[in-house]
Amino acid sequence: MELLTLLGHGMALAFTPKYLLFCFVGVLLGQVIGALPGIGPSAGVAVLLPLTFGGDPTASTIMFAGIYYGAQYGGTITSVLVRIPGESSSVMTSLDGYELAQQGRAGPTLGIAALASFIAGTLGTLGLTVAAPMLAQAALAFGPQEYFALIVMGLCALALVAGSLLKGLIMGVVGLSLATIGVDPQIGTTRFTLGQIWLLDGIEFIVLAVAFFGIGEVLAQAERGIPRGQVDTRIRNAYPTKADWIACRWPTLRGTAIGYFIGVLPGAGATIASFIAYAVEKKMSRTPERFGKGAVEGVAAPEAANNAAAAGAMVPMFALGIPGSGTTAVMLGALIMFGLRPGPALFEQNPDFVWAIIASMYVGNVILLLLNLPLVGIFAFLLRVPYAILYPIILALCIAGVYSQSNSLTDLWLACGFGVLGYFMKRYEFPAAPLILGLVLEPLLENSLRQSLTLSHGDFLPLVMRPIAFALFAITFIIVVAPFSARVWRRLSVAN
């Protein structure tokens, strides 16, 4: 009952004209960002971050959340129409979506994707509404030992799903290290400042987020080049038939469940969720041979999964202060920048903020559905904008954004340097998300570690022997060891 009261209060806030406007702008931008290949929601949030500096945190976060889940909708359009996934989470959608478009069913395919996304987004938000406060309540019992273990687990999990575990871990440690630049939070000693006054405050989160997700990403895409597909924007009928809907009911619900639970896991995200949902659907189908040749279930399941995962990824971010994906890592940094402390205390100290965001997600999903079905042709038109015109605009926005953060040219030089580093990282597949996560979580990690060791008078054993901390470390151990074990097992199997 209390939950409904809180959600009702959040709804009242979400329906105020200001928050409604930010929600609309967020989901619209998310749609556009998702539809445009070469710019993802992480980059979108990072590049727009400076615009919100000093503004209303609730309105800004409503917009960022809108960009995140809106991009999941938008990514579908490119997947279906030109087989170029706007987002990595839409890769699976392109397999059957494009085939259906080739068969003249682009409209109904986009329609079923929008419906599946809406159902999954709404149910995922419902899951967020129920699970996040419960998890936050349970996490109130967490001491510094549990937080330390949780952050280590979050970093390892994100490193695991970033491609190469080893590269992910390297980037996570680089992020943690960069965050130690500046004044030590407990004693006040300066660290790694090299005698430079401008380094006393450390390296700003915005500078690195824009550098890696904005500039680095742009350079990498400019090198690869984005193919332009021939797009027929005259999509007349985006409403699926009754038969489509009957075929997609259960795949949508299964995709939602899979996506939500994978999204909740720290580190796992929408992309993995969509892969698993597609694989499960193919496995369960009586006609698996249709998959890849135009099965509408092959569109509904991954679309439901990636949208539910976007909502699920918000659960650990709000309840524990541990992001579930790269985009939520950037959002977490934004919350800290706004002076909020994500984690269990957020529900007690800033209930208006949390419940307004959650309520806005219900509203945003409705807006997305309303935008998607009638306006799909307009979004498809965006595909005609060449990347050659788009990326100079993104770079100009990066310059303005980084400068505006503290009116400093030094930040611009840093952004330029880290942007080039980001390009090489992208080129050699060193993921940026664990670095950003390490940067954001280092203060909490260091404080937890030092508090734990102070409480135990320097004894390391209590750090790992408390039950919850032990369980979290055990999961971390499995995360780190499992890929190596699997490789050894495969080799042994081949040898035998």
Place this chain on the structure above:
Amino acid sequence: MSGGERVLAGVFGLFGVFWIVQALGLRYWGDFAPGPGFLPLWLGITLVALVAIHFFTSLRRAPADEAVEASPRLGRIAAIVAGFVACIAIIEWLGFAASVAAYLAFLLGAVERQRPAVVAGVTIGTTVTLHLIFRTWLGVPLPEGPWGF
């Protein structure tokens, strides 16, 4: 592991060594708890260890196709970065609007070879929009040039 990847991993390894050396100059342990040098030292050690493992495991894999190394678009990347550097360098003299406009015109006209009308339209549109958002709406004191904007 390709040559470039090896260099990048080496950079991260050197970064770890630098962190270790710097952390050794900080207090490792206080009276009851870790000092400011404790975590950075272990982060540096972990980083060096991870890079070493990465090198070791990559040696056991088949060598990467070196053809991947040569990028036909590297000149394009260099031009974008050089333009970015030039833009930052002139921003205090020419002001934000003129510098960003010059950078946009350079990217669209010289690097991407767009039609003059597109170059002019996108350059003017983007510069004016950014000026309106950051200067007028958000009140950011963007650097001004000799002509007052």
